[in-house]
Amino acid sequence: MIAAERKPFEQIKLVTDQFENILVVGCNTCVAVCLTGGEKEAEQLAAELRLQRRNDGIGGSVETVTVLRQCENEFVDSIAADVEGKDLVLSMACSIGPQLIAERHPAVRVAPAMNTNMLAVVQKHHVWSEYCVACGDCGIFNTGGICPIARCAKQLLNGPCGGSQGGHCEISAEVPCVWQLIYEKLATFGLEGNLSRIGGPKNWSKSNSGGPRTMKKEGFEP
Amino acid sequence: MEHELADSINRSSARPITGDAQLRAPCEVACPIHTRAQRYIQLVAEGKYDQALAVVRETNPLPQSIGRICAHPCEESCRRGRVDEPIAICNLKRVASDGAKATGLGYDPPAVEFTSGRKVAIIGSGPSGLAAAHDLALMGVQPVIFEKQPAAGGFLRTGILNYRLPKNILDEDIDYIRGMGVEIRTATSVGDDISFDELASEYDAVLIAVGLSESRSLPIPGVDLPQVLLAVPFLEDVNAGRDIPQLGKEIIVIGGGNVAIDVARSAKRISGGKVTMVCLEADHEMPAHDWEIADARTEGIEMVCSQGPNAIVGDGKVEGLQVKKCQSVFDVNGRFAPTFCETELSVVPGDTVIITIGQMSNLSFLTKTGPDVNERGILIFDRDLCTTSRRGVFASGEVVTGPGAAVNALASGKRAAIAVARYLGVDANFGHEPVAIGEVPADVREQIKQAPRRKMPARGTDERLTDFGEVETGLGEVDGRCEASRCLLCGSGARYSQLKCVSCLTCVRVCPYGAPWADKDGFGGIDPDKCQACGICFTQCPVKAIDLTVMSETDIEQEIVVAMATESPDMEFGCWYSQSRVAPEAAFVALPCTSRLSVRLLLNALEAGAEKVFVAVCSEDDDGRFVHGHRQTRAAVEEARKLLEEAGLDPEKIELKFVPEKKCMKEA
Numbered sequence: 001m002i003a004a005e006r007k008p009f010e011q012i013k014l015v016t017d018q019f020e021n022i023l024v025v026g027c028n029t030c031v032a033v034c035l036t037g038g039e040k041e042a043e044q045l046a047a048e049l050r051l052q053r054r055n056d057g058i059g060g061s062v063e064t065v066t067v068l069r070q071c072e073n074e075f076v077d078s079i080a081a082d083v084e085g086k087d088l089v090l091s092m093a094c095s096i097g098p099q100l101i102a103e104r105h106p107a108v109r110v111a112p113a114m115n116t117n118m119l120a121v122v123q124k125h126h127v128w129s130e131y132c133v134a135c136g137d138c139g140i141f142n143t144g145g146i147c148p149i150a151r152c153a154k155q156l157l158n159g160p161c162g163g164s165q166g167g168h169c170e171i172s173a174e175v176p177c178v179w180q181l182i183y184e185k186l187a188t189f190g191l192e193g194n195l196s197r198i199g200g201p202k203n204w205s206k207s208n209s210g211g212p213r214t215m216k217k218e219g220f221e222p
Numbered sequence: 223m224e225h226e227l228a229d230s231i232n233r234s235s236a237r238p239i240t241g242d243a244q245l246r247a248p249c250e251v252a253c254p255i256h257t258r259a260q261r262y263i264q265l266v267a268e269g270k271y272d273q274a275l276a277v278v279r280e281t282n283p284l285p286q287s288i289g290r291i292c293a294h295p296c297e298e299s300c301r302r303g304r305v306d307e308p309i310a311i312c313n314l315k316r317v318a319s320d321g322a323k324a325t326g327l328g329y330d331p332p333a334v335e336f337t338s339g340r341k342v343a344i345i346g347s348g349p350s351g352l353a354a355a356h357d358l359a360l361m362g363v364q365p366v367i368f369e370k371q372p373a374a375g376g377f378l379r380t381g382i383l384n385y386r387l388p389k390n391i392l393d394e395d396i397d398y399i400r401g402m403g404v405e406i407r408t409a410t411s412v413g414d415d416i417s418f419d420e421l422a423s424e425y426d427a428v429l430i431a432v433g434l435s436e437s438r439s440l441p442i443p444g445v446d447l448p449q450v451l452l453a454v455p456f457l458e459d460v461n462a463g464r465d466i467p468q469l470g471k472e473i474i475v476i477g478g479g480n481v482a483i484d485v486a487r488s489a490k491r492i493s494g495g496k497v498t499m500v501c502l503e504a505d506h507e508m509p510a511h512d513w514e515i516a517d518a519r520t521e522g523i524e525m526v527c528s529q530g531p532n533a534i535v536g537d538g539k540v541e542g543l544q545v546k547k548c549q550s551v552f553d554v555n556g557r558f559a560p561t562f563c564e565t566e567l568s569v570v571p572g573d574t575v576i577i578t579i580g581q582m583s584n585l586s587f588l589t590k591t592g593p594d595v596n597e598r599g600i601l602i603f604d605r606d607l608c609t610t611s612r613r614g615v616f617a618s619g620e621v622v623t624g625p626g627a628a629v630n631a632l633a634s635g636k637r638a639a640i641a642v643a644r645y646l647g648v649d650a651n652f653g654h655e656p657v658a659i660g661e662v663p664a665d666v667r668e669q670i671k672q673a674p675r676r677k678m679p680a681r682g683t684d685e686r687l688t689d690f691g692e693v694e695t696g697l698g699e700v701d702g703r704c705e706a707s708r709c710l711l712c713g714s715g716a717r718y719s720q721l722k723c724v725s726c727l728t729c730v731r732v733c734p735y736g737a738p739w740a741d742k743d744g745f746g747g748i749d750p751d752k753c754q755a756c757g758i759c760f761t762q763c764p765v766k767a768i769d770l771t772v773m774s775e776t777d778i779e780q781e782i783v784v785a786m787a788t789e790s791p792d793m794e795f796g797c798w799y800s801q802s803r804v805a806p807e808a809a810f811v812a813l814p815c816t817s818r819l820s821v822r823l824l825l826n827a828l829e830a831g832a833e834k835v836f837v838a839v840c841s842e843d844d845d846g847r848f849v850h851g852h853r854q855t856r857a858a859v860e861e862a863r864k865l866l867e868e869a870g871l872d873p874e875k876i877e878l879k880f881v882p883e884k885k886c887m888k889e890a
Contacts, residue, residue, distance in 0.1 A: 009868040028765045033726040038764035040822065044865070047825035052869035054829075066765075068724075125731040 002030040003120035003128045004037060004094045006045070006113055009052075012090070015111045016049060017058060019088035024049070024113070025079065025101065026066030027093035034128055037092035037114055039066035045092065045113065060087075070097030076104045083108050119150075136206030136213065142199065144185030149202075151178040157199050245750055247712035249296035249311055251658035254633035255281040255353075259296055259311050260709060264772075266314050267706035267798050268812055269699070271321025272328040278315055279328075282632065283356035284349060284395040287378055289315035290387050290694070293511060293627035301662050302710050307675040310697070310705050317702030329394070331401030337362035340646040343425040344368065345412050345587075348376020349628045350619025351431035352396065353635030354642070355404045361643045361650055365404050366425070370411035376433050377620075378628065380458045381481065383488050384690040389461075413587025422591075422615065427642045430593075430601065430610070430617040431635060434581035434625060440476070444534025445577070453477070453485050453578035460488045460690075470573030471495030474543045476531050477578030478508040479625075483515065485578045486523045491687055493574075498524045500531065500570055502548045502560050517693070520683055526570055530562050534575050542571040583621040593617075608634075608641035616642050659713045660751040666735050669849050670754070676705040700801070707799035707847075711814060714772035715755030716748045722767035729759035729768060734849035756848035757818025761858060773813055778823055785809035786830045793827050795819055796838035796881070799847070804879035805836040817851035824862040824876055835876045842880055 006012075016022055024046045032038025046064045053062065065082040067075040070093035083089060083105045091098035094116040102110040118130035133150045140147050149155045153171050159179030163170030167180045186192045204210065249259040258277055265274035278285040292312045300308035322328035340363050344351045347369035355365035373379055374396050378387060400406060412418055421428050437452035439445055449468045459466050471493055475486045478501025490497045499518070501508060505527045508515060519525070529545035536542065547566035553559040585595060593610030594602045602611050603622040610617050618638035619631045643650040662670070679695045680686070686693050697705060716729075716737065725744030737753040740746030748759070748768070760768045760775070769775055785793050792808035795816050803810065809832075813819070816837050827835045837859050839852050846852045856878060863873035 009865075013869075028722075028724055032724055032764040035726070035728065035762075035764050038724075039766045040764050040820070044820075044822045044825065047822050047829055048865045048869050051825060051828055051866070051871055055869070055871050122727075125728070 001033050001120060001122075002094045002096075002116060003034045003118050003130075004031050004114040004116040005034075006036055006041070006092070007115055009048070012045075012049075012111075012113055013052060016053075016062075016088065016090065017056070019109070020058075020060030021086045022049065022060065022062045022088045022090055023079075023082055023086040024062060024064045024090045025070065025082075025092060025097065026064065027068075027070040027091070027097050028066055029069045029071075031093055031114065034120065034122070035126065037094075039064075042066050042092050045090075070094075070100060073100070073104060076100050080105065134207070135202070135204070136208075136210075137203050139199075139202070142194070143182045144189075144191075146178060146182050146185060148178050148182065151181075157202055245659045245713050246656040247714070248299035248301060248658040249309075249712070251656045252295045252299035253281075254295070254627075254630045255636060256656060257281045257296075257315075259314075260711065260714065261772075262318055263309065263311065263314050263706045263709045264711075264798055264814075266317050266321070267703050267709070269321070269703060269801070271318050272325060274318035275322040275328040278318055281636075282315075282629075283353050283399060284378075284392075284628075284632065285315060286319045286391045287387055287395050288349075288629055288632070289313075289319050290391065290692075291378075291382060292629050295627075295629075299658070301712050302708055304662055305667050305670045305710070306672045309709050310675055310678065313676075313678050313697050314702060314706055317697050317699075317706075320696050321699065321702070329398065331398045332360075334359045334402045335362065336364035336403065338364075338643075338646060338648050340364065340426040340648070341366060341424075342427045342429060342642055342646075343421040344429045344431055345421070346376055346431035346433055346619065346621075347371075347374035347396075347406055347408070348431060348433045348619060348631060349378060350433070350631040350635035350638070351376065351429065352399055353632040354429050354431060354618055354639040355406075356399050356402065357636050357639035358643060359399075359402045359404050361639065361648050363643055363646060363648060367404065367406040368410045368412050368416070368421070369406060369408045370414075372409045374406045374408055377435075380461050381454065381484065383457070383460065383484055385487070385491070385686065385693045386484070388692050411587075418587050418589055419591060422612075426614070426646055428615045429638055429642060430585075430615065430621060431619045431638070432583055432585070432621050433631070434583050434620045436582050436584050437577065438580040438582055440531055440577055440579060442531055442533050444536060444540070447534060447536055447538070447540050447575075449536075449540040449574045450534055451574065451576045453481055453576060454581060456485060456576055457481075457488065460492065466492065468574060469493055470540075472572045473497045473574045473576065474570055474572035475499045475576045475578055476543070477501060477580075478503050478510060478525075478527070479578065479580075480510045480514055481581070482578035483510045483518045483523075485576050486518055487521055488690075489574075489576065490521055490523060491690060494687070496524070496572075497522075498526055498570055498572065500526045500529050500543060500545060502528070502530050502551050504528050504551075507551060521687060522683075529568075529570075530560060532567060535569060540573055540575055542569045543575055544569050581620075581625060585621075608638040614645065616645075662710070663752055666737075666752045666754070669735060670710065671847070673708045675708070676701040703799070703801055711755040711772065713750055715750065715753035715770060716757075716759055717769050717771045717774075718746075718748045719767045719769075720745070720747070722765055724765050724767070726764060728762050728764060732762050733759050754848060755814060756851050756854075757813075757815065758848070758850065758854045760818055761820040761854060770818060773818070775820075775823070778811065778813065778818075779826065781811045782823070782827050782830050785811050786827075786832060791831075791833040792836065793832040793834075794836040794838060795824075795827070797840060797847070800838060800840055800881045802881050802883040804838040804881055808834075808836055815847050815851045815855075817846070817848055817854040819855065819858050821858050821862045821865065824858060825865065828866075828871075828875060833875070837876065837878050838881050839878060840881050 024042045026039045026042030028038050042064045046062045049062045089110045090113045092113045098110045098112040119132035120128040121131045123129050164177040169175040169177045247260045262274040262277040294312040296311045297308040302309050342365050344367045347367045358365045375392050437454040473489045486497045528548045530548045532546045533544045547563040549561045551560050592612035593615050608616045616638050618634040640650045680693050729738035735752045738748045788809045790809040794805040794808040795811050798812045859878045862876050867873045
């Protein structure tokens with residue numbers, strides 16, 4: 001899933017304090033599953049904002065609405081009546097949400113309440129880890145099903161580097177060295193020798209570095 | 223942990239979903255009148271006795287009486303019974319009515335208008351007739367009860383002794399029904415004072431609810447001796463306070479049922495002598511309830527089991543009962559067909575015999591125009607529609623169901639009331655039989671805290687045998703509320719919406735009881751058999767796909783509004799079961815446990831105007847009613863305080879406090 005987390009309240013407040021009538025829009029897909037921006041969190045943030053604004057003597061209203069996915073035109077269009085009359089829409093989706101809301105509801109100011117962090121795995125309740133950076137050219141078959149782009153601080157294609165110590169990355173003892181993990185995983189198949197071959201260059205043009213990407217499948221248009 | 227999680231996810235979709243409003247607590251389903259026991263138990267736990275009594279009265283027109291003598295099939299089905307001991311549901315009904323009486327609330331009968339313009343004659347003022355009259359009155363049909371005895375109540379008055387059901391208690395229940403406008407014509411015998419045909423022509427319908435008012439006798443030698451008595455007239459005499467000169471000092475009661483127990487215990491009180499019960503059944507087969515047998519034994523009554531009466535011996539007066547060994551009571555099909563060893567005879571010495579082997583109805587008032595009786599003299603009766611063979615004539619209670627508990631007679635009378643009302647064109651329906659949730663699975667059972675059942679206090683044996691005063695003295699407030707706190711809230715927990723669920727698996731991960739489940743397609747549910755209604759899944763579900771059946775999020779929001787309408791500027795969220803408060807001056811919102819408080823609800827309390835919000839937990843460790851309940855409460859409070867702080871408000875506006883004196887189930 002896309003993992004995002006709420007911005008510090010201080011940052012949110014800097015924006016919301018400038019507006020009178022605010023709509024907090026939750027998103028019930030990725031950010032709901034990562035427990036930061038679904039309907040419950042949207043209502044919670046709205047309550048927090050109302051308390052803060054009452055305390056600070058700011059008038060106006062803070063309402064909420066939640067859609068299943070803020071990355072779909074149809075869902076985003078469905079909140080037109082809720083957006084009507086609002087001065088600010090505060091999106092609790094990943095960065096896609098506020099962008100699409102701004103696009104579909106051009107008359108209203110839109111702000112993100114979230115920082116979009118990563119494509120993640122739920123390690124356990126309330127713990128997420130980055131597993132993918134959407135590079136557009138997946139090569140994990142050769143690395144034992146483990147992505148060195150997402151999980152190596154240097155995104156090395158031929159690791160490990162000299163900073164690998166006792167199985168940990170030099171950036172933190174909490175972070176495992178992904179190339180150590182790759183080595184151990186390949187060893188379970190007797191393939192650790194593959195690592196002595198230098199891998200070729202990666203096609204980065206398929207990543208975001210190659211410019212904004214689009215994806216389509218032709219022939220099935222309605 | 224991960225292994226368990228995988229188990230939860232891989233289960234088949236063909237599992238119970240949850241929160242199905244049709245699934246009810248087993249106590250409610252087992253109760254013949256489907257009283258919402260769980261609800262009144264909860265209100266007793268909160269000390270809201272008048273509201274508890276109102277819940278009892280929804281289905282039970284004789285709450286005080288039934289709260290003393292009910293056979294309580296609810297307790298047999300109570301899921302707590304599989305954990306330790308069942309909830310004392312019947313005793314708690316009495317706590318509700320006793321508690322309400324102490325406050326002077328809950329005893330004013332509702333004003334009833336007989337809007338239908340129809341009148342129904344009810345023959346018999348026992349539990350069935352009274353229940354039918356009560357319910358018909360509420361449906362706008364005017365009932366008139368005809369009772370041949372000088373006072374109303376039927377067998378509750380003539381057959382049950384004061385030491386179990388004091389007459390003033392029965393009077394109060396009946397006065398309530400009278401207060402609704404139900405006329406009871408006592409000392410009016412149908413057949414003698416007014417004919418059945420007159421009734422049938424004067425009233426729009428007739429309900430025969432005459433019960434089983436006559437004792438069966440035995441075809442054995444010696445039954446005509448003057449010291450041989452029959453149970454019903456004996457009990458009538460005892461209840462009326464009449465002398466029974468034939469009663470000696472060594473009494474033999476033939477029979478092993480509940481009435482026999484009452485006869486024996488009464489005889490013991492009057493004679494002060496030796497009382498022996500003789501029954502066909504083996505000790506473990508005796509038809510009387512176990513607790514009745516135990517009470518009788520406590521009072522020194524002896525039981526001679528597996529013996530059948532052969533002859534009453536004595537020359538002009540009873541000298542004993544000759545018995546023969548009973549080899550079996552029932553045949554292979556479970557039918558009553560006793561077999562005896564005719565040569566194995568013995569004599570139980572005694573100077574009085576009371577025959578208590580069963581009862582029959584007296585239908586001598588019926589005329590040739592019907593309704594019809596069968597070859598055994600039993601009314602021909604449609605069990606579903608409560609009709610007899612004569613149009614407009616209905617029947618209910620033991621006259622058609624045979625002997626049973628008073629609550630079964632109530633159920634029969636209530637069904638007949640609906641049948642009669644429908645016949646008279648009044649809008650009424652029989653309703654659906656509720657379906658119970660299943661047993662508590664073994665793994666969940668182990669996680670439920672044990673709490674012993676509170677024992678009903680009773681007068682000492684020596685003292686109680688000296689009079690007919692009530693033996694059981696009532697649980698009282700503290701024990702009553704403690705007992706109520708043992709209720710497992712069956713079927714009142716998480717309610718799940720598949721439509722809203724996004725299969726995030728949060729509930730699967732956080733539930734301490736393993737109730738939520740999901741399959742690989744994201745289809746899921748919450749197993750109501752496992753759910754303990756702690757509310758942890760509800761507080762954490764990110765998309766609000768989970769709510770609680772009882773005390774839902776909306777209910778809590780409304781309670782917050784109600785609480786803030788009081789004069790107190792502060793609010794306390796506490797537990798139903800705690801008999802003490804952390805902020806006695808604050809407006810109180812009571813929950814099954816504060817574990818079901820979400821962060822948003824805590825903020826909402828401040829939004830609603832609370833200056834300060836106190837959140838009560840009952841101990842410093844994680845040892846509350848629910849597994850991890852306190853942990854959840856603490857986490858919610860900490861998170862809410864953090865949000866207040868970052869929003870520039872004083873975090874001390876929300877404070878976690880420990881209840882000063884925990885008096886609920888934990889302190890048995």
